[in-house]
Amino acid sequence: xxxxxxxxxxxxxxFSASAASKGVITMRSANDVKTTVKxxxxxxxAKKMTIFKVIDHAKGAxxxxxxxxxxxxxxxxxxxxxxxxxxxxxxxxxxxxxKMLIREDRRGRVWVSYNDPNYLARRHGVRxxxxxxxxxxxxxxxxxxxxxxxxxxxxxxxxxxxxKKKDK
Numbered sequence: 739x740x741x742x743x744x745x746x747x748x749x750x751x752x753f754s755a756s757a758a759s760k761g762v763i764t765m766r767s768a769n770d771v772k773t774t775v776k777x778x779x780x781x782x783x784a785k786k787m788t789i790f791k792v793i794d795h796a797k798g799a800x801x802x803x804x805x806x807x808x809x810x811x812x813x814x815x816x817x818x819x820x821x822x823x824x825x826x827x828x829x830x831x832x833x834x835x836x837k838m839l840i841r842e843d844r845r846g847r848v849w850v851s852y853n854d855p856n857y858l859a860r861r862h863g864v865r866x867x868x869x870x871x872x873x874x875x876x877x878x879x880x881x882x883x884x885x886x887x888x889x890x891x892x893x894x895x896x897x898x899x900x901x902k903k904k905d906k
Contacts, residue, residue, distance in 0.1 A: 761853055761856075761860075762851050762852070762854065763851065763854050763879075764849050764850065764851040765849070765850050765851075765883070765886045767840070767885065768886060769848060771808035771809075771840050771841065771848050774840050774885050775810050776889075778812055778840065778850070778884065778885035779792070779812065780884075782812075782814050782881060789814050790815065790835050792810060792811075793810065793811045793813070794809075795809040807842045807843070808841065811837055811839050813836070813837050814835060814837075814838070819870060823855070823859075823867060823871070823874065826859075826864045827859075830859075830864065833858050836853070838850060838851070838878075838881070838882065850882050854875065855875045856871060859871050
């Protein structure tokens, strides 16, 4: 029985490691989808990023008589950085601008997911370009972390800056 349990555990671990290697990075949010999206957009604006589009898939599903748990994709970027990546491999343009998926699972937990720039580089055969790849990876991680941390009280939300250092 123990062997069966270990076999199942190893299989599940292999599957989750395999899923992670597919190039999608996921973090759990401390907030609901709406708040997570607000925090994410606020973080993007604080760093002067362009928000190209916010797609509310649940709203779209409702419009055609279907149900979908809260699922939002935010399309964003900075042409100065994205263009440099595409100069390394023009085929990478299929994956730009960058996207962040914010969704609620069956248990009501909220997740933020995005494409790993290192995976995108491998996918498109990018050689070199490590500086721009690292910059993108750092920015996406920073934005995702800003989106998933516990939101401030509603009273102070308007003036909230996720990048401002707290006074000690």
